[in-house]
Amino acid sequence: MTKQYNAPFISVEGPIGAGKTSLATMLSRHYDYHLLQEIVDENPFLSKFYDDIEEWSFQTEMFFLCNRFKQLEELYSEKLVKGYPVISDYHIFKNHLFARQTLRDDHLEKYERIFHILTDDLPRPNVIVYIRASLETLLARIEKRGRAMEQAMDPSYLEQLSADYDQFMRDHQRVYPEIPVITLEGDTFDFVSRPHDFKRILGMVDEAIQKKQALF
Numbered sequence: 001m002t003k004q005y006n007a008p009f010i011s012v013e014g015p016i017g018a019g020k021t022s023l024a025t026m027l028s029r030h031y032d033y034h035l036l037q038e039i040v041d042e043n044p045f046l047s048k049f050y051d052d053i054e055e056w057s058f059q060t061e062m063f064f065l066c067n068r069f070k071q072l073e074e075l076y077s078e079k080l081v082k083g084y085p086v087i088s089d090y091h092i093f094k095n096h097l098f099a100r101q102t103l104r105d106d107h108l109e110k111y112e113r114i115f116h117i118l119t120d121d122l123p124r125p126n127v128i129v130y131i132r133a134s135l136e137t138l139l140a141r142i143e144k145r146g147r148a149m150e151q152a153m154d155p156s157y158l159e160q161l162s163a164d165y166d167q168f169m170r171d172h173q174r175v176y177p178e179i180p181v182i183t184l185e186g187d188t189f190d191f192v193s194r195p196h197d198f199k200r201i202l203g204m205v206d207e208a209i210q211k212k213q214a215l216f
């Protein structure tokens with residue numbers, strides 16, 4: 001059973017380069033909510049992973065999993081259980097999406113067992129903001145951000161991840177209809193440089209938070 005809490009916990013999700021960190025940071029500043037950010041630069045395997053996915057995938061996926069496990073455990077005891085609201089730039093489900101694509105079958109089987117042991121009781125966000133974007137937009141943003149290790153990324157890897165995200169979000173809405181999913185079209189919503197677009201997003205997030213707060 002997942003850990004229960006009474007506070008808004010908003011997760012911003014979407015494929016690589018969709019704008020999760022940008023939007024989560026803007027939302028946390030606007031609402032003055034705690035920001036939970038995923039570890040990227042401290043991941044010792046990620047650049048090796050992008051050089052040779054087959055060789056480094058197990059270490060990489062396990063590192064992400066263990067890191068997120070620790071972050072979410074602490075988030076629960078230090079913030080959520082005390083009623084502090086949180087915005088995060090990931091949802092634990094993303095581990096599964098990546099692992100399914102990168103791990104070979106025998107490793108995936110082991111990984112999934114560990115995944116369930118570690119994550120089944122972790123607190124789950126009660127609002128999700130899902131940013132979709134076309135392959136062209138994602139590639140352009142990855143290039144613009146300029147992390148060296150990501151520049152040679154195979155477009156088909158990103159394309160498959162995006163398709164998996166779409167499928168996952170459809171399934172999630174069916175299985176957990178009580179968790180609102182705000183879907184944003186990242187190609188047209190430029191919340192980074194257009195204040196009006198950010199304001200429209202705030203309208204949708206405000207509404208989702210109010211509905212949740214009425215239940216606490």
Ligand SMILES: Nc1ncnc2c1ncn2[C@@H]1O[C@H](COP(=O)(O)OP(=O)(O)OP(=O)(O)O)[C@@H](O)[C@H]1O
Nearest residue numbers: 015016017018019020021022141145189190191192
């Ligand atoms: N809606 C947007 N309009 C224009 N530029 C954007 C938008 N969202 C993000 N960007 C730019 O795209 C780049 C990637 O954004 P960001 O780092 O927020 O993505 P991310 O989804 O967190 O990526 P990752 O999956 O790698 O963590 C940044 O340079 C950011 O300024």
Ligand SMILES: Nc1nc(=O)c2ncn([C@H]3C[C@H](O)[C@@H](CO)O3)c2[nH]1
Nearest residue numbers: 016040060061064094095098102150
């Ligand atoms: N393999 C793999 N598994 C994950 O769970 C995962 N989560 C994020 N990433 C990659 C995407 C960006 O390059 C960078 C920042 O999000 O890290 C991941 N890569």
